[in-house]
Amino acid sequence: MEVGILGRSMSGKTTLFNLLTGSEEVTGAGGRGRSHMGMARVPDERLEKLAALYSPKKTTPATVRYVDVPALPDEHGREGTMNLAELRTMDALMVVLRDFSSSGVPHPDGSVDPVRDLAHIEEEFLLQDQMVVEKRLERLAKDLARRRDPGLAAEQQVLRKCLEALEAGTPLRAAGLDGSEVRRLRGFTFLSLKPMLVVVNVDEDRVGEDPFGEDRWGEWVGRPGLGFTAVSATLEGELARMDGPDAEELMADLGITDRALDRVIRESYRLLGLISFFTVGEDECRAWSIRQGTPAVEAAGVIHSDIQRGFIRAEVVRWDELLEAGSMAACRQKGTLRLEGKAYAVQDGDVVHFRFNI
Ligand SMILES: Nc1nc2c(ncn2[C@@H]2O[C@H](COP(=O)(O)OP(=O)(O)O)[C@@H](O)[C@H]2O)c(=O)[nH]1
Ligand SMILES: [Mg+2]
Known part of the structure; x- marks a missing residue:
């Protein structure tokens, strides 16, 4: 199970990827073009408490696998199109949106507007999915004219439902497809069907606020298959470099009680549809991932x-x-x-x- 990290260049993807997975990939323009994979440990208080009871030699948490998927560079080496082929292989997506103001970091569109950036990405997903659906429906119409095949007819029915949703601007996540319809669509690897975590990378001095209460987010929050969370990649980087007590002091000063990165990992795990069961013993206490x-x-x-x-x-x-x-x-x-x-x-x-x- 993999979560693909996407977003505009210089939004903080690689910074967050490094923090989530403990990697040291190059951030900024130098890191562009190449994708990399890493594992994050899923923080779980339940496992920690079980480990305190058993004092095992080893404690093994569940993990989430992240892939940092930058846009493909254009012929001038600048940010080109999204790497859709790679994103299609992912089980879930995490889109990083720039909402920090630093003048030292240029925004590719010249202004900071996370809602615009998210809308662009979603539009592209809808367009790509629609192209796939239309092409397949054409093929199906030809095949069905030649022979009646109940399997193909059922596929046609589901795809027509998809086309209707996409034409209305509704991502397939929110198209009201049931379990058997989703299974039938699995081979198409539709982008707008993938659960997606929206991570807004905010300025350090806004970490205590909930940006999603703002009007501009109104039409997004609460949509099916989407999760929302705000982080400050800069602050998370500072906290990661500090000792435990110092980090706690800084968090108390800022009035925050939980680590945004922990929230990101837990939310990724949930969007992947995973739950944990545990095995315990003196040798090892361990969390294992399964689907509900x-x-x-x-x-x-x-x-x-x-x-x-x-x-x-x-x-x-x-x-x-x-x-x-x-x-x-x-x-x-x-x-x-x-x-x-x-x-x-x-x-x-x-x-x-x-x-x-x-
Ligand atoms: N001020 C500020 N700068 C950031 C933040 N997150 C990332 N950056 C900087 O933005 C630049 C691009 O970050 P990077 O993670 O490489 O973005 P990517 O292109 O999306 O992978 C780097 O210089 C980072 O140090 C943030 O939260 N605040
Ligand atoms: Mg990068």
Whole structure:
């Protein structure tokens, strides 16, 4: 599962990518053109508390994989078109919008306007998706004239619904498609269907404010499949370079209680449709990523294919019930430890011990 980072050049993509993933890629004009991949750890208080109970040798959080996808350079080496081919391969997108005023950093359009920049990107996505839909519908009409094929007819029906939405300026995320329709569309890798996190990179002195309360954001906030968060890449960089206590002092001075980067990662994870279950023990406490609704036997396979193959049952307890009881054995005595079968849909926050036999 990958999140592609996109946006205008000099909006802070690479700065944020480095902070999220602990990378050291070149920022500014020098870093243009090439994309790079890195992993961010998903901050999770539940895992930290479980680790405090078990004092394991190793604690392994869930991760989100980010790809910094800059625009393709034009023939003069300046910002060209979006790298749509690469963005199409991503599971979710994170668009970085410049809302900081620094005169030292030129905006490619000469003025700072994050809502305009977002609208341009969305328009381009709609246009690209519409071209794909129209081309496919033409082909389908020809094929269906030659032979009736129920599969193709169903595809045509879904694509007509898509075309109607796109012509009305509605991204496919918000087109009211149901699960089976979305599955049918998977092969098209539509850009406007991808969940998207909108990250507004604000001036340092505005970190305490909520920019999305402003009128200009009104028509965007609350749209399906979109998440919104504000960060100051500069401030996050300063906090990252500080020791824990110093960082906390600065945050207290600024009146902020949580780290914007943590919010970005958690929100990315949510938009990817991922939830975490935990395994615990003296060797390792670990968070594992699954999609909502994953049956226990498949969740077992995320850990190891042998555990999936030899699955007998899952012993499950909620993370907070385990913390309260102090051990799996105590949960068993209290009756909070459940025995679940293959089909059990593993829940976010479940601590699972798989019984298996190979
Ligand atoms: N003042 C200010 N400058 C920033 C901020 N974020 C990034 N920059 C600067 O803007 C320039 C472009 O940043 P970069 O991350 O390379 O942008 P990219 O082209 O989107 O990858 C660099 O010189 C950064 O130091 C910010 O929040 N505030
Ligand atoms: Mg860059």
